Amino acid sequence: MSKLPDRSMSAFHEPTASSAHLRHLSRNQRIDSNGSDGRGAMGDNASDIGSQNTNPFITTVEDTGFAGSMAAGGGDGDGWPSRTSVTSVSRRAMIQNRIIRYIGHFILVVFLSIIVILLLVAVGIPMSDNGVPPTRTYSNMEFNWKIDPKSYLSPMNSNFTNYNILLDAHIHTVYSDGVLTPKQVIEFALANGYNAIIVTDHQTVAGSLATKKYAEEHYKDQITIITGMEYTSCRIHMNFIGINESIPVSPPQPSDEQLKEVIQRVHDMGGLVIVNHIPWSNATMLPWDVPRLPNNPSREDLYDWGVDGFEVVNQNTFDLRTYQFIQEHSDRLVGLTGSDMHRPDSSYAWTTINAADNSAEAILDEIRNRRTSFLLDPSGTRPVNGPPYNPEYFKYAPWGLIGDYFYGYVDRYRGQYSFQASFCQSEVVIVHHRMIGWFFLWLFVSIIILEILYWLFRWLALLIWRKIRACWGTRRGR
Known part of the structure; x- marks a missing residue:
């Protein structure tokens, strides 16, 4: 049994067979080292390679699915798969990989968003309750007027x-x-x-x-x-x-x-x-x-x-x-x-x-x-001296405001304080489940929109980069 020519053998070292590789392989196999047509031997050589392949870096015709396409009548008449069938297989695999990658990225973003929301709730609500300094400071207020x-x-x-x-x-x-x-x-x-x-x-x-x-x-x-x-x-x-x-x-x-x-x-x-x-x-x-x-x-x-x-x-x-x-x-x-x-x-x-x-x-x-x-005097006296803002308030206010936002999904009524470490009414908590549901729905929609924008801008950036490289290569070629 004759061996495949070295040039034709190099084609099987590619992990994936593209149409360009197939054209190269078909062209080099037409004339073997004895000047004869190598098509008939190719079938034998291909089977030998498939049975003797132990190198993980060598992909056989069977490994790439070409044999199946030939058996199904997808060949070009010479025992080789057609360019259309190979392109279709590669395109399907590429689409599947991209879909899996998109879904994985989306799930990761949703998971991270939920983690961030839980952290904001865990920090913001305690800060809103008693962690934010007073909005105003009264310690330096002065009342420098006189009403009669x-x-x-x-x-x-x-x-x-x-x-x-x-x-x-x-x-x-x-x-x-x-x-x-x-x-x-x-x-x-x-x-x-x-x-x-x-x-x-x-x-x-x-x-x-x-x-x-x-x-x-x-x-x-x-x-x-x-x-x-x-x-x-x-x-x-x-x-x-x-x-x-x-x-x-x-x-x-x-x-x-x-x-x-x-x-x-x-x-x-x-x-x-x-x-x-x-x-x-x-x-x-x-x-x-x-x-x-x-x-x-x-x-x-x-x-x-x-x-x-x-x-x-x-x-x-x-x-x-x-x-x-x-x-x-x-x-x-x-x-x-x-x-x-x-x-x-x-x-x-x-x-x-x-x-x-x-x-x-x-x-x-x-x-x-x-x-x-x-x-x-039902209208009250003037002037009314407003207290200045407390500088410490601005430092912690963002956390308190985040807590206030999440408190908006729950109505908590504690009643009138008794000034004896208790309240005069029983506490009532009303959870707005519908509002919470809409929050997660809008969160889901927002993530989808952001994902679309992310991949769109990424595609545009790659397209622009390829154009720049092509222009740069053309100039260098001159």
């Missing part, structure tokens, strides 16, 4: 024209949930026309004692500080004024008897009990559809339990029903106004008092005798 409400407002009681005290009977400091220090609270009050304030931090008199001490040291005869605290529970908020000792507040849902006992205790200490913001307390809370403070006692019950008065204006809300109730029981009840200031804002109301002097005792004496009226 007497110059443009008249008392609610037209007969109450003589007064020397403008009182804010409800104000908070950093000792509870306020943002201003005792010094800043005093400056805020003076700027907005008050010359007396009752500091009523939640559950403690510490803020009022600190504010009183600072005022006596730095603002003597300019402003009077009356001590007190705000009794805060899930049934009622009450200001205890004129006391110098904190009264324990518990439980979050006190019974009627417990409320009666605490009212009596304040009276035994020489203080007064003022019920706060009834409209706010009875406002409907969603999604529970219950009052903000459930089981809030009625005005009649509170009157029977011995309270001394009610807050008739809280911030910019005028409680007409409570005002009328006080008028009906003017022999026992007094009405006061309070800004309930936690963060500096406009002032809306001033309690007017005509006291013997500007001492806390003289002011409290007038309140006990129910000789008060008030000024009301």
